[in-house]
Structure formats: structure tokens, C-alpha cells
Amino acid sequence: MSLTPREPREPSADGGGRHGGGRRGGGPDGGPPRRRRRVLRWSATVLAVVILGTAGAGYLYYEHLNGNIRKGQRSSGDSKAKRTEPNAAGQTPLNILLIGSDSRNSDENVKLGGSKDSRGNPPLGDVQMLIHLSADRKSAAMVSIPRDTRVDIPKCTDPATGKTYPATNGIINESLARGGAGCTLATWENLTGVYIDHWMTIDFAGVVRMADAIGGVDVCVKQNVWDHPTASVPGGSGLKLTAGSHKVKGKQALQWLRTRHAWGSDLMRARAQHMYLNSMIRTLKNQNVFTDTGRLTDLAEAATKSLQVSEEIGTVKKLYDLGMELKSVPTDRITSVTMPNVTDPQNADHVVPDATNADKVWQMLRDDVPLDKNGKASGAKKKTGTSTPTKTPSVDPGSLGVQVQNATRTSTELPVGQRASAIAQVLAGKGFTRAAADTTATLSADKTVVQYPSADLEGDAQAVAKSLGIPLSAVKKSTAVSGVTVVVGADWRTGSAYPKQSSPKAGDLPSNSDAINGSDTKQCMDVYKVYQW
Missing domain, CATH: 3.30.70.2390 (Alpha-Beta Plaits)
Structure with missing residues (x-):
């Protein structure tokens, strides 16, 4: 039976129609009024049951997805960063810290990440990347800090255990083990002066699930690559590809993101990760996932099972809204950079921020200056009436x-x-x-x-x-x-008058920031000769 009654007949030339054919009061099928009313009531009842049943299932599935999401405290450390002031339209930038954890505290992660001896150890934040959305949501930046960067880590309290960790000077990837993602967020805020609204973490298994749900991401190598153990350097991700472009997913996507030795350094690993994320964003933009129920369901399941997030964005709706905001940014307005850095004078295996150039990048983020030259600034610092008022001194x-x-x-x-x-x-x-x-x-x-x-x-x-x-x-x-x-401060090391500070311009990035535009499809990784085959 149809869920809705048939459409009424068009009037005939002799004045017939739904009352035509000589049948006074006839129904759409020519039947009596009582039968017509029964058909309408039955159709309406069936339709109501279908609608309510679908809505109920949708609500239950929505709650199921919400139940997948793991949440944590936004900040667990001492931080004094302040939000960027709104622009003239009342808009503010949005900053999200993405942390890739090397946790091996599950069978799946041990299998994917090796090193069974590390099981049970606090996870380290081996990938740390700030995603900055401009106030007008027309440009975005992805800024990485290498995992072996020596920084000041503030006093942090682990919200899960209540344990307090004193402030220290150490490697930034250790911050995750000193109070969770909230401590890493506070470390970033103190280093950069950028207020960070949210954090997200993902582990090895999560990367594999997300890569599979997306259907693969295109990457490129200039030479055959095999990231394997050598006589002098143990370990390796196991990535093995021939020269050229490849679509990687699942475990192979994780291998790409974890490869370090074959690229020559941890800094080059950050470049490979930027290439992957840029390619992933282009892939998602080209997919009609929002009209493909199966694909959308797969992505929703993978994302909610893979991500742990700060509690204020711990619902499907809020994560969806964040995704849509990022999706709205044109790829040629997305810029990936690595923090300008120099070799650590205390340890040649580590790096430290290149003070002048790194601070220029942080200032661009704080002032919401686009990292690309393909559009206009969103003017987050140009709201009228926000200049500092002058106060009268209290004494001579x-x-x-x-x-x-x-x-x-x-x-x-x-x-x-x-x-x-x-x-x-x-x-x-x-x-x-x-x-x-x-x-x-x-x-x-x-x-x-x-x-x-x-x-x-x-x-x-x-x-x-x-x-x-x-x-x-x-x-x-x-x-x-x-x-x-x-x-x-370090910006005034010489002279008796404070040096005039010039405001950075859009796209005016330091030469050692290794910038990549999101629309650049020709990026290809060089392979360190030892790992070519």
C-alpha cells in the first residue's frame, strides 16, 4: 500500500474530476467517502510510525556516536595566554591543538607501533600541530613544533590522577606525560602566547581507522623508499613504496606519518605530515560524503572512536561544526609551516625555537595575519574602540x-x-x-x-x-x-629606547618555516640515500 493517497484527478472537459464521472462524493479511486477516510487514516498512521521509528533510530545512533567520544580537561597547566580580540564583525580566530600520541597501551597500538617494552608507559606527544582558523574563516594555518624541541614546560596537574608535576625545561613531547593533553596545550600557550581553544588527540589505531574511512590519501616520493632498520640505526616505520604517487590508507598511512629516518630528520617528517594532511583535506573536499550515507556513517564512526577531545567540544554536533568550518576554507588559503628552529646548543639531537623567526610566526597567529598571500587579512585586531585608554598617574x-x-x-x-x-x-x-x-x-x-x-x-x-x-x-x-x-625581554637586548615593532604582513613568513600551500599537488618527498632501494 502507498504511504500517501493518490493525487486528485485533474478536472475533465465536461466538468468532471474528483467529483466527476457521475459519482457524487466519490473518493480518489472512485470509492465512497467512508472508504476514502479509512485509506487516509491508515496511510497517515503508517507514515507516522515510519517517521517516528527513523527519528528514534537516528537519535539512538547520535547518542551512540556521542558515547564513542572520550573527553578531557582543556588545560591542566599554568598559562597566561589571552584570546585575540574580535574583529570589527565581532569574529575571533579559532585555535585547535592536534596531538598524535605514541601510546602503546592497547594490543592494537602495540601491534601497529611495535616496542612492546613501552606498554604501560605514559604516552608521548610525538606529533603536535596547531590548526588556526582565521576570524573570518577564510584562511587557515597548520603549524608544527618538532617533537624534539626543548622548551619550558609549566607546572601541570594530571586531571585523571591528581598528580602535580613541577615546571621543567625539557622536550616538548614529554608534556603529554606530565598532565595529559591539557599540559601540552599550556606548554604551547606559554611558548607562543596564542590562546588555544581546544585540543584533540589521536593514537596509532585512530590514524589507521581514519585513513580507511577516508578511502586513502595521495602521497608522493621522488625515489623508491624503504624505512627499515640498518646496522647503525635501529627501528623504522616499515614504509616501502616505489617512486611516484601512491594512495596510502590503513597501516601504510600510519607508516607514512611515522617515517623519520628515510626522510633524513624529524623536521622532514613534519613536512611529510603536512603533505598528508593537505592531501587529506583536498580528498575530503572532493568527496560527496554528506550525500553518501554509508561513507558519512563510516567517517562518523571512525572519527568518534579515534579522537579524544577537550570537553567543551565533546559532542558529535560540535565536532561536525568544526569540520564544516575547516571544510569551508579554500585549499589555496591553507598554509602548513614548521616552527623556525635551530640546533639546541645543549644537545645536537634536539632543536630550540629560532627566537626572532619563531616569534614572528607566533605574532602572525596572535594577530590573525594570514600565512598566505592569496586573500585579505581578517582584521582580528582592528575592532574599533579597543585601543588602550590612557590613565592618569597616581604619583610624580x-x-x-x-x-x-x-x-x-x-x-x-x-x-x-x-x-x-x-x-x-x-x-x-x-x-x-x-x-x-x-x-x-x-x-x-x-x-x-x-x-x-x-x-x-x-x-x-x-x-x-x-x-x-x-x-x-x-x-x-x-x-x-x-x-x-x-x-x-629578548626583543630588546640592546639600546636605550625600545625598538619600533613592525607589524607582519600576510604571507611574509620566515624563510626557515618550510611553508607549503594546501593547493600544491606537486609536493614530493626526497628519500635519504640509505633508505632508497
């Missing part, structure tokens, strides 16, 4: 006590000797005769700031900043100081 300059701290130390350079004393003398010459160097502080800061502890001293802090040429945007309230304090 000669009556104000000012502390000056030397924070010029970087990961690659020693602090400038007597720098705090030199700036204190500059302040004294400008009337702040009570300015003095704080010799007890051992600090490191990328940017110079003027801090004050309470609102009544804001005008005084602004007056100090003006006298040194420091912008008012660098005047910050802080409970870490007891009075007006100038923190001389």
Missing part, C-alpha cells in the same frame, strides 16, 4: 618605585649582562629616580612588558612605558609583581 615620576628585570635570556642566547641596570639608569634620566634593577629575578621572555599589580597603578605603569617607547598594549596587570615592573 620621582616618587614612584620601579623594578626592572632582565628577561633577555632565550633558548639559544645567554641573558645580556647588566641589562636591568642599564634600563633602570635610562628611567632615572627620565625622572623615575627610584627605578632599580631586580637582581634576584632569572627570567626569559620573548616580549618586553610593563606590569602592575592593581588598578590604582595602571596610569603609573603607562607613564613608565611611554617614557621608554614601549606600546601601551604591552602594559599588563599581573599578580606576580608587587609594584610597577619593567620586564626587559
Whole structure:
């Protein structure tokens, strides 16, 4: 039986139609009114059951997908990063930290990742990548920090166990084992000054599931590659491909993402990962997954089983919305880069941020400046009425006590000797005769700031900043100081006047950031000669 009654007949030339044919009050099939009403009631009942049944199944499946998602605390460490101010349209950038875990705490992950001896150990964050969506959602960036980068890791508390880990200076991939993904997020925020809205983690098994659900991703090598153990270097991902383009999925996709030796370094592994993700985004954009129920179901199952996310995005709807926002960005407006870095002077096997160039990338992210040159800036810092208002000082300059701290130390350079004393003398010459160097502080800061502890001293802090040429945007309230304090950062290692800071322009990336545009389909990995076959 049809679920809906047949359409009424068109009127005939003799005035017939649904009341035509000489049958007064006849139904659509010519039957009596009582029969017609029974047909309508039965059809409506069947249709209602089908609709309600489908909706019920859909709701149960939606709840099933939500039940797949594992969630965790957004931040578990000390961090002072602040959100970028909205643009004129009230829009703000969105930053998501993607972490690839080397966890081997399941049979599946041990099988895929080898090293059974590591089972039970806290996982390390071997892949760390910030996904930045511009405020207007017209451009995006993917920024990697190599796993062997030495950084300051803040004090973190593991939300699962309650264990507190003291602040330390170590390799960034260790942050995941010192309080979970929330500690890695706090480490990134302190290093970059970029506020990170969410995190996502994925393990070996998750990569395989996602690659299979997508149906494979195109990658390319310039020479035959086999990432296998050698007499001098153990391990290897097992990746084995002939020269040219290949569609990798499942375990082979994981091998591509984990390969390091065959590319020559961990830095080149980041490049291979960027190529993979760019290719994956192009693949998803070209697929009609939202009209293919089977494919959409496979992707939903794989994603919800594979990802662990920060709790504020722990529903299918929120993950779907995030995916749609990323999907809306044109591929030629997506830029992948690796943090500019130099060899760690303490350990040649590690790297540290290339202070000047790395900070330029972080500033572009903080100010929402596009990393590509293919569009206009979203203007996240250009909302009217957001300039810092000037406050009236509470006392004369000669009556104000000012502390000056030397924070010029970087990961690659020693602090400038007597720098705090030199700036204190500059302040004294400008009337702040009570300015003095704080010799007890051992600090490191990328940017110079003027801090004050309470609102009544804001005008005084602004007056100090003006006298040194420091912008008012660098005047910050802080409970870490007891009075007006100038923190001389690595951006002011020489000179008596604060150097003028030029704003970065769209696409003006440092040469050592290894930038790749998302629309570039000609990228192909070079294979280190030892691993060619």
C-alpha cells in the first residue's frame, strides 16, 4: 500500500474530476467517502510510525556516536595566554591543538607501533600541530613544533590522577606525560602566547581507522623508499613504496606519518605530515560524503572512536561544526609551516625555537595575519574602540618605585649582562629616580612588558612605558609583581629606547618555516640515500 493517497484527478472537459464521472462524493479511486477516510487514516498512521521509528533510530545512533567520544580537561597547566580580540564583525580566530600520541597501551597500538617494552608507559606527544582558523574563516594555518624541541614546560596537574608535576625545561613531547593533553596545550600557550581553544588527540589505531574511512590519501616520493632498520640505526616505520604517487590508507598511512629516518630528520617528517594532511583535506573536499550515507556513517564512526577531545567540544554536533568550518576554507588559503628552529646548543639531537623567526610566526597567529598571500587579512585586531585608554598617574615620576628585570635570556642566547641596570639608569634620566634593577629575578621572555599589580597603578605603569617607547598594549596587570615592573625581554637586548615593532604582513613568513600551500599537488618527498632501494 502507498504511504500517501493518490493525487486528485485533474478536472475533465465536461466538468468532471474528483467529483466527476457521475459519482457524487466519490473518493480518489472512485470509492465512497467512508472508504476514502479509512485509506487516509491508515496511510497517515503508517507514515507516522515510519517517521517516528527513523527519528528514534537516528537519535539512538547520535547518542551512540556521542558515547564513542572520550573527553578531557582543556588545560591542566599554568598559562597566561589571552584570546585575540574580535574583529570589527565581532569574529575571533579559532585555535585547535592536534596531538598524535605514541601510546602503546592497547594490543592494537602495540601491534601497529611495535616496542612492546613501552606498554604501560605514559604516552608521548610525538606529533603536535596547531590548526588556526582565521576570524573570518577564510584562511587557515597548520603549524608544527618538532617533537624534539626543548622548551619550558609549566607546572601541570594530571586531571585523571591528581598528580602535580613541577615546571621543567625539557622536550616538548614529554608534556603529554606530565598532565595529559591539557599540559601540552599550556606548554604551547606559554611558548607562543596564542590562546588555544581546544585540543584533540589521536593514537596509532585512530590514524589507521581514519585513513580507511577516508578511502586513502595521495602521497608522493621522488625515489623508491624503504624505512627499515640498518646496522647503525635501529627501528623504522616499515614504509616501502616505489617512486611516484601512491594512495596510502590503513597501516601504510600510519607508516607514512611515522617515517623519520628515510626522510633524513624529524623536521622532514613534519613536512611529510603536512603533505598528508593537505592531501587529506583536498580528498575530503572532493568527496560527496554528506550525500553518501554509508561513507558519512563510516567517517562518523571512525572519527568518534579515534579522537579524544577537550570537553567543551565533546559532542558529535560540535565536532561536525568544526569540520564544516575547516571544510569551508579554500585549499589555496591553507598554509602548513614548521616552527623556525635551530640546533639546541645543549644537545645536537634536539632543536630550540629560532627566537626572532619563531616569534614572528607566533605574532602572525596572535594577530590573525594570514600565512598566505592569496586573500585579505581578517582584521582580528582592528575592532574599533579597543585601543588602550590612557590613565592618569597616581604619583610624580620621582616618587614612584620601579623594578626592572632582565628577561633577555632565550633558548639559544645567554641573558645580556647588566641589562636591568642599564634600563633602570635610562628611567632615572627620565625622572623615575627610584627605578632599580631586580637582581634576584632569572627570567626569559620573548616580549618586553610593563606590569602592575592593581588598578590604582595602571596610569603609573603607562607613564613608565611611554617614557621608554614601549606600546601601551604591552602594559599588563599581573599578580606576580608587587609594584610597577619593567620586564626587559629578548626583543630588546640592546639600546636605550625600545625598538619600533613592525607589524607582519600576510604571507611574509620566515624563510626557515618550510611553508607549503594546501593547493600544491606537486609536493614530493626526497628519500635519504640509505633508505632508497
